[in-house]
């Protein structure tokens with residue numbers, strides 16, 4: 475299954491900030507995604523908002539938990555199951571076909 479992981483931390487908790495500096499945090503996040511049994515598809519950041527977005531493929535929720543552990547330590551994490559847009563399009567066209575039959 476595909477998931478979007480959304481992580482947000484406050485400026486006070488920011489590992490790159492001045493209150494709780496942790497220069498190794500980005501490396502920990504990278505290693506955590508590498509070591510978990512998930513497929514990492516991409517990561518994006520909105521730095522001024524302290525928000526990160528990751529796209530992963532995983533079958534096991536426990537492995538997702540392992541992957542996002544460094545994120546949970548500094549802020550909130552949302553795990554959202556998603557479909558590829560193309561799959562939605564196919565589902566919608568299939569449904570449209572059923573309606574016309």
Ligand SMILES: [Zn+2]
Nearest residue numbers: 488489490524
């Ligand atoms: Zn930050």
